[in-house]
Amino acid sequence: MTSPTMRRAAATTIALGLVAAGCLVVAAPANAQPGDVSAVGATASFTLDVGPFHLDTDTSLGAIAAPAGGRDAVALFDQTLVDAGFADITMAGIEGAVESPDGVAESAMNVDATSANLFGLNLVTLDDAASAVMCPSDGPAEVSVGATGLSILGVPVELARESPSAAQTAPLPADYEAPDGTAADLSSLEVTVQVGQVRSVGTDGAVGVALDTIVSIDGTLDDEVFTDRVVARLLLAGASCQTRSQIAAPTITGISPAAGVPATGGDVVIDGTGFTADTTVVFGDDPATGVVVSASGTQLTATAPAGAVGTVTVTVANAGGSAQIAYAYLAPSPTATPTPSPAPPAPATPTPSVPKPGGTLADTGSAAAPLAGGAIAAVVAGGIVALVVTLRRRRA
Incomplete structure (x- = not known):
């Protein structure tokens, strides 16, 4: 991919780390397949209930996605992600591109000039957030994420290889008045803002990166105790791709019973490893029904389809590969019909x-x-x- 977005993301590569206090999951779309790519410019989630101020919302901007072999792009300018009076998030631009030609899937996203504010405090400002991921057809994914011109609660911060996340704490203001006239003394509370580079690897093979901001509150207000209560999360420059290399192929150690009658097939239990929620089971060319995978991923149950007398191959597959075992459809045993005994002959005269x-x-x-x-x-x-x-x- 040769888009300016991808080049800018590569230019701001920083080592990845995990946000200690938790992070937004950078996930691929539902039912994603190997080679699928996606990206999102910004996502905000608020669950805030502080005194007279309430905000419960999930919103996003600049989401794009493409299947294997496809591409998509986005360019937005002067965007407002949240506008609640006492809380607002704005950005000057969102630019991203995703592409999945044969052999490699790439996703990149840039977000420019972001500002996030709460109760009159400038939580986060940054000049640029950029991320990129590349998922080859085999081998590990390559990822990068970074930020320039980052400040947390007015304090300049640089996210380096040794410090993939940073946090700042400050008291909330006394006698705060929102634009709509709602006022409250919030000085008994303090806010902590943590910003980190985050990478997530899902069990379904999705690899994602983003710049993640977590906002939490501590203290007591009107007899209500706040203990490290997360009230907002902001994800910037999210990018993800779907790869097979992150998932182990399943293995099969046994199937019980190993045979059934053609009319119904019957229920079977398959033991092995690497069984995931999206695992499929096929008898010959016909899929099984009612597939249930154990929490350990080492056993599944399924109902075999009806079939013809003979032996078929059972294929168990997930995004990482497949495994096979034999299953026999047996002819039903004939039911014997009793023959009546002949009547004794009458005596001859x-x-x-x-x-x-x-x-x-x-x-x-x-x-x-x-x-x-x-x-x-x-x-x-x-x-x-x-x-x-x-x-x-x-x-x-």
């Missing part, structure tokens, strides 16, 4: 049969023996034995 002359008895309950010139047979019928004799007359 023998029927006597009288043989023809010269023949034999055909009845199974009979027996016959040949005789010369005839036959003699015993017939059994109904438990009665009859003797039948057949004679042949011999001719002379």
